[in-house]
Amino acid sequence: MPLRDPSNRVLVVGAGPVGLITALGLASKGVPVLVIEHEPALTEDLRAGSFHPPTMEMMGPLGITERFLKIGIQVPRWQIRDRHTGVVAEFDLGLLADITPYPYRFHCEQFKLTPIALDLLRQYPHAEIRFSTGFETATQDANGITATVTTPGGSEEIRAAWLVGADGGRSQVRKTMNVDFPGYTWPDRFLVAGTRYDLKPHGYTPNAYIADPDRFSAIFQMPYDRPPGLWRVLFSVNSDVSEAELLSDDNIERLMQGLLARPERYDIVHKSIYKVHQRVAATFRVGRMLLAGDAAHVNNPLGAMGLNGGIHDACNLYPKLAAVFRGEADASLLDRYVRQRHAAQIEFVQELSTRNKRLLEERDPKVRAERLDEVRQTGADPKRAREFLIKSSMIASIRRAETIE
Numbered sequence: 194m195p196l197r198d199p200s201n202r203v204l205v206v207g208a209g210p211v212g213l214i215t216a217l218g219l220a221s222k223g224v225p226v227l228v229i230e231h232e233p234a235l236t237e238d239l240r241a242g243s244f245h246p247p248t249m250e251m252m253g254p255l256g257i258t259e260r261f262l263k264i265g266i267q268v269p270r271w272q273i274r275d276r277h278t279g280v281v282a283e284f285d286l287g288l289l290a291d292i293t294p295y296p297y298r299f300h301c302e303q304f305k306l307t308p309i310a311l312d313l314l315r316q317y318p319h320a321e322i323r324f325s326t327g328f329e330t331a332t333q334d335a336n337g338i339t340a341t342v343t344t345p346g347g348s349e350e351i352r353a354a355w356l357v358g359a360d361g362g363r364s365q366v367r368k369t370m371n372v373d374f375p376g377y378t379w380p381d382r383f384l385v386a387g388t389r390y391d392l393k394p395h396g397y398t399p400n401a402y403i404a405d406p407d408r409f410s411a412i413f414q415m416p417y418d419r420p421p422g423l424w425r426v427l428f429s430v431n432s433d434v435s436e437a438e439l440l441s442d443d444n445i446e447r448l449m450q451g452l453l454a455r456p457e458r459y460d461i462v463h464k465s466i467y468k469v470h471q472r473v474a475a476t477f478r479v480g481r482m483l484l485a486g487d488a489a490h491v492n493n494p495l496g497a498m499g500l501n502g503g504i505h506d507a508c509n510l511y512p513k514l515a516a517v518f519r520g521e522a523d524a525s526l527l528d529r530y531v532r533q534r535h536a537a538q539i540e541f542v543q544e545l546s547t548r549n550k551r552l553l554e555e556r557d558p559k560v561r562a563e564r565l566d567e568v569r570q571t572g573a574d575p576k577r578a579r580e581f582l583i584k585s586s587m588i589a590s591i592r593r594a595e596t597i598e
């Protein structure tokens with residue numbers, strides 16, 4: 194098959210939220226893009242779904258936020274709780290109303306975001322998406338990259354000026370770039386159970402974190418298919434027990450009753466289990482190949498910073514890559530992307546998500562009491578609560594990245 198002009202497009206690997214938003218951003222700047230996705234269609238699994246104010250702001254100019262707002266839940270208040278004693282602190286994002294037009298967390302399933310991004314992308318004649326096309330490997334030279342992909346018709350070569358790997362935590366692009374992914378995997382696993390039973394009348398905010406040295410939890414109310422939506426409850430569970438046993442109806446019932454006892458059984462309409470990692474790629478760029486989203490970093494979901502951080506990568510990268518593509522900036526501008534987003538990951542996302550997990554699972558009664566007391570005091574003081582919210586809503590990580598040249 195003849196190779197196309199390498200200077201004519203950017204190849205984005207992966208049609209997850211990060212790949213699609215990167216591609217949409219590039220297309221909005223007039224850059225021809227080709228997105229390849231190895232699945233035959235967009236994936237529909239229930240994963241992330243809690244969006245922070247800066248993410249809503251960044252997706253605005255791309256046309257996503259306006260459409261997204263119509264289908265999700267605004268969550269202005271969220272709690273940190275103790276499983277035995279109840280609410281420790283309730284945080285009100287209204288304290289940030291002077292610095293963001295979106296003073297709330299926004300809850301909507303990840304699989305409802307990607308069709309919006311894809312629909313908007315398809316409105317650009319210079320954007321193309323190919324499903325059932327899996328990235329295998331790539332070589333690069335002075336002018337571009339040549340990627341080998343698998344398609345239902347066999348192997349194919351694709352030529353592009355730049356390649357963005359947004360192909361998730363197990364990124365084949367990252368492996369091809371030969372980039373290390375240092376970090377660790379948590380010993381416990383995370384089990385998520387989704388119930389239609391409404392937890393709101395029991396005092397739970399649509400987002401809540403519940404400390405417990407034996408089994409901490411986190412709660413996210415999602416719009417799902419109809420009100421009151423789906424209350425997704427995440428539990429940390431012991432890795433020594435088999436997956437089948439952990440996911441059994443009786444075990445999930447026991448976990449749910451442990452969270453909130455009720456005479457009836459819970460109606461569980463969704464369940465899943467996964468391992469959680471804390472890892473950041475050593476670099477997000479090797480020549481003409483770049484990484485973004487889970488391909489570049491992974492973290493535990495406590496604080497909802499994984500997907501948000503990935504979208505922040507996409508929105509930092511696309512204007513820079515568009516400028517380089519059009520010859521308006523030197524390629525070294527892409528190293529600024531790496532410096533900014535790597536620092537945001539290390540100094541904020543990894544640090545805060547790890548601290549959140551430690552807070553919820555702390556076993557030492559003295560340390561536990563001290564930490565929860567500090568949370569209580571922070572929640573009770575509007576000035577401290579505001580500072581805390583600026584950090585936990587990822588505004589501080591964006592501000593910090595902006596200071597990096």
Ligand SMILES: Cc1cc2nc3c(=O)[nH]c(=O)nc-3n(C[C@H](O)[C@H](O)[C@H](O)COP(=O)(O)OP(=O)(O)OC[C@H]3O[C@@H](n4cnc5c(N)ncnc54)[C@H](O)[C@@H]3O)c2cc1C
Binds near residue numbers: 243500
């Ligand atoms: C099982 C699971 C549960 C999660 N639950 C939560 C949660 O509850 N809360 C939370 O905050 N975060 C959660 N996350 C994390 C969150 O979903 C991710 O941060 C987010 O999906 C990252 O988006 P992404 O676009 O970078 O990667 P992904 O969404 O993983 O998208 C990558 C895309 O690349 C495609 N792809 C992969 N390899 C190739 C290839 N070789 N060629 C072409 N295409 C390829 C994939 O099919 C996929 O469509 C979860 C992640 C997983 C894996």
